[in-house]
Amino acid sequence: MSGNPLDKRYAVLGAMLIAPTVLVFCAVIVYPLVSALYLSLFTIFTPTLRGSFVGLGNYAYLVNSPEFWRSLWNTLLWTICTLALQIVFGVAAALMLHQNIVFRSLARSLILFPYFVSTVVAVLVWRWLFNDLYGVMNHLMLMAGLIKMPLDWLGSMPNAMISIILVGAWKYFPFVVIAVLARLQTIPDALYEAAKIDGAGAWSRFVDITLPQLRDVLVVVVLLRAIWDFKEFDLIYLLTGGGPIIATQTLPLMVYKDAFGLNDMGRASAVAVSMMLVMLSFMVLYLKLAGRDERESQR
Amino acid sequence: MSKTISQPGHGVSRRAVLAGMGAAGSMAAAGTMPTPAEAQTVTLRWWSPQTAPAQREAYNFQIQTFEAANPGVKVNFEATSDEGYPAQMAAAFASGQVPNVVTHLPSFAVSSYWQNGLLEPFNDVINMIGPQNFFEGANRIYEVAPGQYAGTGIGGSAANMMWLRTDLMREAGLTTPRTWDQLRAACQRLQRAPVFGAPLPYARNSMTSLIFISFVHGAGGSIFTPDLQVNVDNDAFRNALEFYKSMREFCPPGATNYSWGDSLTAFVSGATATGIYTGRVLANVTQQNPRIADFVTCQPYPTISTSVPHWTFNDFPSVMIPKGAPNLDITKRFAAHLFRADGYIRQLHAAPGHVLPVLKTVYESAAYQENALIKKYAADVQIMSQQASAGHNLGWETVRHKPNTKAGQIIASHVFAEAVQRYVGANEPMAQVVSGVARRLDELMRA
Numbered sequence: 001m002s003g004n005p006l007d008k009r010y011a012v013l014g015a016m017l018i019a020p021t022v023l024v025f026c027a028v029i030v031y032p033l034v035s036a037l038y039l040s041l042f043t044i045f046t047p048t049l050r051g052s053f054v055g056l057g058n059y060a061y062l063v064n065s066p067e068f069w070r071s072l073w074n075t076l077l078w079t080i081c082t083l084a085l086q087i088v089f090g091v092a093a094a095l096m097l098h099q100n101i102v103f104r105s106l107a108r109s110l111i112l113f114p115y116f117v118s119t120v121v122a123v124l125v126w127r128w129l130f131n132d133l134y135g136v137m138n139h140l141m142l143m144a145g146l147i148k149m150p151l152d153w154l155g156s157m158p159n160a161m162i163s164i165i166l167v168g169a170w171k172y173f174p175f176v177v178i179a180v181l182a183r184l185q186t187i188p189d190a191l192y193e194a195a196k197i198d199g200a201g202a203w204s205r206f207v208d209i210t211l212p213q214l215r216d217v218l219v220v221v222v223l224l225r226a227i228w229d230f231k232e233f234d235l236i237y238l239l240t241g242g243g244p245i246i247a248t249q250t251l252p253l254m255v256y257k258d259a260f261g262l263n264d265m266g267r268a269s270a271v272a273v274s275m276m277l278v279m280l281s282f283m284v285l286y287l288k289l290a291g292r293d294e295r296e297s298q299r
Numbered sequence: 300m301s302k303t304i305s306q307p308g309h310g311v312s313r314r315a316v317l318a319g320m321g322a323a324g325s326m327a328a329a330g331t332m333p334t335p336a337e338a339q340t341v342t343l344r345w346w347s348p349q350t351a352p353a354q355r356e357a358y359n360f361q362i363q364t365f366e367a368a369n370p371g372v373k374v375n376f377e378a379t380s381d382e383g384y385p386a387q388m389a390a391a392f393a394s395g396q397v398p399n400v401v402t403h404l405p406s407f408a409v410s411s412y413w414q415n416g417l418l419e420p421f422n423d424v425i426n427m428i429g430p431q432n433f434f435e436g437a438n439r440i441y442e443v444a445p446g447q448y449a450g451t452g453i454g455g456s457a458a459n460m461m462w463l464r465t466d467l468m469r470e471a472g473l474t475t476p477r478t479w480d481q482l483r484a485a486c487q488r489l490q491r492a493p494v495f496g497a498p499l500p501y502a503r504n505s506m507t508s509l510i511f512i513s514f515v516h517g518a519g520g521s522i523f524t525p526d527l528q529v530n531v532d533n534d535a536f537r538n539a540l541e542f543y544k545s546m547r548e549f550c551p552p553g554a555t556n557y558s559w560g561d562s563l564t565a566f567v568s569g570a571t572a573t574g575i576y577t578g579r580v581l582a583n584v585t586q587q588n589p590r591i592a593d594f595v596t597c598q599p600y601p602t603i604s605t606s607v608p609h610w611t612f613n614d615f616p617s618v619m620i621p622k623g624a625p626n627l628d629i630t631k632r633f634a635a636h637l638f639r640a641d642g643y644i645r646q647l648h649a650a651p652g653h654v655l656p657v658l659k660t661v662y663e664s665a666a667y668q669e670n671a672l673i674k675k676y677a678a679d680v681q682i683m684s685q686q687a688s689a690g691h692n693l694g695w696e697t698v699r700h701k702p703n704t705k706a707g708q709i710i711a712s713h714v715f716a717e718a719v720q721r722y723v724g725a726n727e728p729m730a731q732v733v734s735g736v737a738r739r740l741d742e743l744m745r746a
Binding site: 045046047048049130131132133134149150151152153154155156240241242243244245246256257259260261262263264265 | 382385386388389390392393412415416417493501502503504551552553554555556565568570708711712713716717720721724725743746
C-alpha cells in the first residue's frame with residue numbers, strides 16, 4: 001500500500017495543494033494566537049517590546065484584579081443587552097419590511113444606513129444628540145416637561161451603560177435585518193395559508209411558523225454578533241472612554257489601556273487571551289445548546 | 300511543450316512572460332524597482348496633535364517653504380491627538396515605523412521616551428535654531444543630562460487660565476476672584492439659567508487629571524515630593540478634591556464627559572460664565588461668538604488662599620525626533636525649519652495666545668506683535684506668557700522637583716480622573732479615594 005508510487009505522488013500532491021491554506025491559516029490564526037499567548041507570559045514595555053519573563057504572573061494579577069472582573073462583567077452586560085435589542089429590533093424591522101408597504105425598496109435601503117455609516121461619524125452624531133447643552137434629546141425632553149434639568153447621558157450610571165447599549169443596538173441591528181429578511185423571503189406561503197385555515201392568529205403564526213423557520217439563521221446571527229459585540233472597541237471608547245470611573249470599561253478597552261496607556265503589552269496580552277477563553281467557552285456552550293434544541297425539535 | 304505569445308519578430312514563451320511578471324512584481328513589492336520619482340524623493344513624516352484648520356494652514360506653509368528650499372524632499376503631515384498619541388507612538392516605536400518629527404506633545408512624553416532610549420539627541424537642532432534665540436531657561440525641561448537635550452519646546456501654554464465674562468461680572472457687581480471661596484461665590488452669583496458657572500471636566504480623561512493636579516498645587520500641595528515619593532495623603536490633596544466636588548453644582552450636567560473641546564465650547568458659546576483653558580479662547584470667541592468677544596478676559600486660576608501662589612499648567616509643547624527616524628540630517632533641518640520666523644509666527648498666529656513663543660527674537664518681533672488678536676488682547680496674552688514661563692506640569696512639578704519620567708503613564712492610567720469621579724460622582728469616602736490613589740501611584744512609579 002505504502003509502496004505504490006501513484007499513492008505517494010497523490011499524497012505529495014495533496015500536501016502541496018493544501019499547503020497554501022495551511023500556511024495562510026498559520027500566518028493569520030496560529031501565529032497571532034501563539035504570539036499573544038507567548039507575550040502574556042512576559043512583562044513587556046510596549047514601545048521597545050523589551051521585557052522579562054513572569055510566567056503566569058500576569059494571569060495571577062488579573063485573577064486578583066477587581067478592574068478585570070468589573071470589565072468582564074461590563075463586557076457581558078453590554079454584549080447580552082445590545083445583542084438582545086439588535087435581535088428584537090432586527091426581527092421586527094425585517095418583518096415590517098417583508099410586508100407590502102409603500103416605498104418598501106427605499107425603506108430597505110435606508111434601514112441599512114446605521115450599519116454602513118462609520119462608527120466615528122455615528123458616535124459624533126450621537127454625542128451631539130446626547131449633549132447636555134445643545135443636544136436634541138435633552139431639548140425635546142425639556143420642552144415636553146419630562147425633565148427640569150438636562151440629563152447626563154454619558155457621564156453617569158446607569159445612563160452611560162444604557163446609552164452605549166442603545167447606540168450599539170441602533171448601529172448593528174441592520175445586520176440582523178439583512179439576514180432575517182433574506183430568510184423570510186424563502187418561507188413558503190403555503191405554511192401560513194395552512195395555519196390560517198387551521199385558525200391560527202398572527203401571533204401563533206409568528207411563534208409556530210416564522211420563528212422556527214428563522215431558527216437556523218438566528219443561530220448564526222447570534223453567534224456572529226455576539227463575537228463582534230464582545231470585542232467591540234471603537235463605539236464604546238469614543239462614547240464614554242470606559243467611564244464614569246470604569247463603569248463602561250469593557251475588556252477590549254482594558255487591553256488598549258494596558259497596552260498603550262500603561263505600556264504593558266504582556267498584561268494586555270493576558271487580558272486578550274482571557275477574553276478569548278471566555279468567548280470560546282460561551283460559544284461552545286451556545287452551540288451545544290443550539291445543537292441540543294435542534295435535535296430535540298427533530299425528534 | 301510551451302506555447303508562445305507571438306509578437307512581430309519575437310517569440311517569447313508564456314512561461315518566460317509569467318516568470319518576468321513574477322520577478323517584476325516581486326521587485327516592486329520589495330521596493331527594489333525604483334521609479335524616477337522615488338529615486339529622488341525623500342519623504343518625511345511630521346506628527347502633531349494640534350490640528351485646528353488654521354494651524355494646518357500654517358503647517359502647510361512651513362512644509363511648502365521647506366520643500367521649496369529642499370528639492371526632492373516631501374513632508375507629510377499626520378494628525379495624532381492628545382488622548383491617542385501614547386498608543387500611536389507606542390505602535391510606531393514597536394513597529395519601527397516612526398515619524399521623523401513629532402511636535403506639540405507634552406514635555407513629560409519627551410522625558411519618558413528619552414529614558415527608554417527612543418529619541419535622537421536634539422542638540423544639533425537647537426544649535427541650528429540658535430540657543431541664544433530662546434527665552435532664558437526655555438530648554439531647561441528638556442536638558443536630560445548636563446548639556447544634553449532630548450527635545451525642545453515649540454511653544455508654551457497656560458492650560459488652566461481662568462476665563463471670565465466681564466459683562467456678566469459687571470452686571471453681578473463682582474470683581475476678579477482670587478481664592479476658591481471667591482470663585483465659588485462668583486459662580487453662585489453668575490449661574491442663572493441657561494448660564495452655568497463653570498465648565499470644569501469630571502470625565503475619565505487627561506483633562507480632568509491635569510486640572511485636578513493644578514488644584515492640588517492650588518491647595519499648596521504637590522503629587523510627589525521633590526525626590527518623587529508619593530505625596531497625596533495630606534490636607535492639600537483632600538482640599539483639592541473637596542474644591543473640585545464643591546464646583547460640581549456650577550457645572551453643566553454633561554461635564555462628567557467633558558474634555559478640552561467641550562469645556563472650551565461651553566465657555567465660548569456663552570453657556571458658562573467662567574472658563575478654564577489656554578488662549579485658544581481668544582480666536583474661538585472672535586470667530587464663533589463675536590457677541591461676547593469684547594467681554595472676555597483671563598486671569599491665573601484662583602488658589603485656596605492668597606498665600607498660595609498660582610500654579611499654571613504648562614505642558615511645554617515639544618519637538619522631538621524618534622530614534623530610528625530615517626534621513627536624520629534632513630529631519631534635523633526640518634525640525635529647525637519649524638522655528639524659521641515666517642512659518643513659526645504663522646503657526647503661533649493660528650491660535651494666538653494658545654501656543655506662546657519660546658523664541659524671544661520672535662516674541663519681540665513686530666511681525667508677531669502685529670496680530671490683531673494679540674494687539675486686542677495684549678494684556679491677556681502678556682498674563683498668559685508670564686504664567687506659561689513660570690509654568691510646570693506633572694513631569695516637573697516645581698523647580699525643586701526631579702523630572703518625573705512616569706508622568707505620561709500616570710496621566711494615561713486615569714488615576715486622578717478616576718479619583719475625582721469616585722469622590723464627586725460616586726460619593727466614595729475621602730480616605731478610601733486617597734488611599735486608592737496612593738496605592739496606584741506607588742504601583743505605577745515602581746512598575
